[in-house]
Amino acid sequence: MCGIVGAVAERPITPILLEGLKRLEYRGYDSAGVAVIEQSGALQRCRRSGKVSELAQALLNEPLHGRLGIAHTRWATHGAPCERNAHPHFSGSDLAVVHNGIIENHEALRAELCGLGYEFSSDTDTETIVHLLHHKLKTFPDLADALKAAIPELHGAYGLAVISASQPDRLLAARSGSPLVIGLGLGENFLASDQLALRQVTDRFIYLEEGDIAEIRRNSVQIWDESGALVEREQVQYHEGAEAADKGEYRHFMLKEIHEQPAVVQRTLEGRLGSGRVLVQAFGAEAAELFARVKNVQIVACGTSYHAGMVARYWLEALAGIPCQIEVASEFRYRKVVVQPDSLFVTISQSGETADTLAALRNAKELGFLGSLAICNVGTSSLVRESELTLLTHAGPEIGVASTKAFTTQLVALLLLTLALGQVRGTLDKATEAELVEALRRLPTHLGEALAMDKKVEKVAELFAEKHHTLFLGRGAQYPVAMEGALKLKEISYIHAEAYPAGELKHGPLALVDSDMPVVTVAPNNELLEKLKSNLQEVRARGGELIVFADQQAGMANGEGTHVIGMPHIHDVLAPILYTIPLQLLSYYVAVLKGTDVDQPRNLAKSVTVE
Ligand code: G6P
Numbered sequence: 001m002c003g004i005v006g007a008v009a010e011r012p013i014t015p016i017l018l019e020g021l022k023r024l025e026y027r028g029y030d031s032a033g034v035a036v037i038e039q040s041g042a043l044q045r046c047r048r049s050g051k052v053s054e055l056a057q058a059l060l061n062e063p064l065h066g067r068l069g070i071a072h073t074r075w076a077t078h079g080a081p082c083e084r085n086a087h088p089h090f091s092g093s094d095l096a097v098v099h100n101g102i103i104e105n106h107e108a109l110r111a112e113l114c115g116l117g118y119e120f121s122s123d124t125d126t127e128t129i130v131h132l133l134h135h136k137l138k139t140f141p142d143l144a145d146a147l148k149a150a151i152p153e154l155h156g157a158y159g160l161a162v163i164s165a166s167q168p169d170r171l172l173a174a175r176s177g178s179p180l181v182i183g184l185g186l187g188e189n190f191l192a193s194d195q196l197a198l199r200q201v202t203d204r205f206i207y208l209e210e211g212d213i214a215e216i217r218r219n220s221v222q223i224w225d226e227s228g229a230l231v232e233r234e235q236v237q238y239h240e241g242a243e244a245a246d247k248g249e250y251r252h253f254m255l256k257e258i259h260e261q262p263a264v265v266q267r268t269l270e271g272r273l274g275s276g277r278v279l280v281q282a283f284g285a286e287a288a289e290l291f292a293r294v295k296n297v298q299i300v301a302c303g304t305s306y307h308a309g310m311v312a313r314y315w316l317e318a319l320a321g322i323p324c325q326i327e328v329a330s331e332f333r334y335r336k337v338v339v340q341p342d343s344l345f346v347t348i349s350q351s352g353e354t355a356d357t358l359a360a361l362r363n364a365k366e367l368g369f370l371g372s373l374a375i376c377n378v379g380t381s382s383l384v385r386e387s388e389l390t391l392l393t394h395a396g397p398e399i400g401v402a403s404t405k406a407f408t409t410q411l412v413a414l415l416l417l418t419l420a421l422g423q424v425r426g427t428l429d430k431a432t433e434a435e436l437v438e439a440l441r442r443l444p445t446h447l448g449e450a451l452a453m454d455k456k457v458e459k460v461a462e463l464f465a466e467k468h469h470t471l472f473l474g475r476g477a478q479y480p481v482a483m484e485g486a487l488k489l490k491e492i493s494y495i496h497a498e499a500y501p502a503g504e505l506k507h508g509p510l511a512l513v514d515s516d517m518p519v520v521t522v523a524p525n526n527e528l529l530e531k532l533k534s535n536l537q538e539v540r541a542r543g544g545e546l547i548v549f550a551d552q553q554a555g556m557a558n559g560e561g562t563h564v565i566g567m568p569h570i571h572d573v574l575a576p577i578l579y580t581i582p583l584q585l586l587s588y589y590v591a592v593l594k595g596t597d598v599d600q601p602r603n604l605a606k607s608v609t610v611e
Contacts, residue, residue: 001073003020004071005021007069008169009218016200017321019115021072025052026606026607031082031083031085033088036068036069048083051087054088056071074087078125079122084122089129091130098126100158101176102156103158105131143172144170144544148228157178159173159174171189173213173216174214175211179382180208204238209385215554241270254492255588255598257400258581272416273437277433288424294322297323300326311411315418316417321427333363334461344370345373346375349375349383350393353382354572355608356608358386372439373387373389374387389414399599404584405482407580408580411577412578415573416440418437439571461586463587468496471500472500473499473500474520474522475531476528477576479501479523481576485583492601493596518544519536524550545561548564550566
């Protein structure tokens, strides 16, 4: 949530900061700003409400030239999204701060600092940091010492960067609950909240750990850990193509990411399938021993990742015979939980930095779980570092705020987990495992076939352009797929969408159905098909218009008010992965028709590092 970029170099850094902000805009985009120490030694800033492009335009008119600077793109938490609240925030004329996260004791700090004579010019919690630091500088003239003195007084989760015109050779950073990475150059160094922002300038990174404070100069980096000890952190070379931050031939990142799914699913499977079985060691060296003891699974996640976990519950209970509970992280973390004996704690997260999911993992460690497993897309994330076992999803950077390829790769990873647990515990027979491993190998081809239906889905999207409400129905493991379809539609087209298990229709939502409320259904050819068909009759009888994504062998045909889109036939267990694709395409094309900002929908952010 929010993006930070910083640079200390021998060349003009404003273009680097701006490019970094553009790459981070998926994290927050309601205002943006940059502050640099100019050649004259003066600290100058430029801020704008709205997107980074507004800031870039403003900088064309009033350029900022400097070799040390910080920049920020904001997703408002405290204070409305306007220029006055945009970062960087100043104290006096020579100290500037940018900040991600929340300072929870900001009200008390504000009162204290006002008592000391500081005047606030914004409604943000961030401004308390910069004034507190200014105050500490009176006792600790060195910027790093002042920051070390201020940090214990800041409660909450944050990542922050500081520059001072009086000490113009360094950039200071502190991490507590919100990620920061240092990018290493030759005679220049950089800072960002995500390495994606810096891939234009370097491929060598140091990830700060919880509690770290860093002093970054042109030719050196010093890091102190939580206890104040000077530490060496590992340098990581990043190899993945920098083109990930590029839309290529596609109009939007979301469409590009939808079309990447066959390739990234293939990548997620690589090295994890043996002959007729899942390779359990893919989950880590200790996985086999741990999995053998697992009698229960507790899954915790947020948003789209939560929906992936809901599908996994059907798989874990049906295929591996393991009881499974699933809960959204924001509820789990604050609830008194009764932990079943021998439970494995599983988190699912694209970013690995979602505040609630991380907090739930930290709580779980106190609750007596057998161990923790993270299913995550970012190998360097906090979630991965704090979990005992990890299975990476290899979806590559996902830029569109609405999650697509992260979801399908999570589903693949969760099916691998199901098969691995069933195998190790002996609850899944060998023939079924081999059959599903074969089906998984064919999955990328089936996903390609589903994507080839692009134009048909685009046509059907026209039915939604003027509608205000929709209903999504599914049964069994397709119910969470319907939930994910509804989430996609509301996220990017702002149409109210609700998902129901089809069997619940008559217990309330049927009252809403009329010709103005399209009903979207996913209908693979399984044992619930006939029951689903009856549910659909209930809709048609009330004049509701049906859009049905159905297995070609399901025997469903177009008719008045019924639009059937034939899907490739697939193994029933894998159907949730396949049927996700047309629902993603549907929401995408509805959003395009409505002219919304597909990749950066209003009020949302990609990575939610605040509660
Ligand atoms: C935000 C994103 C969603 C995502 C959710 C959980 O709300 O907009 O797309 O599903 O966070 O994020 P995570 O990174 O933990 O999967």
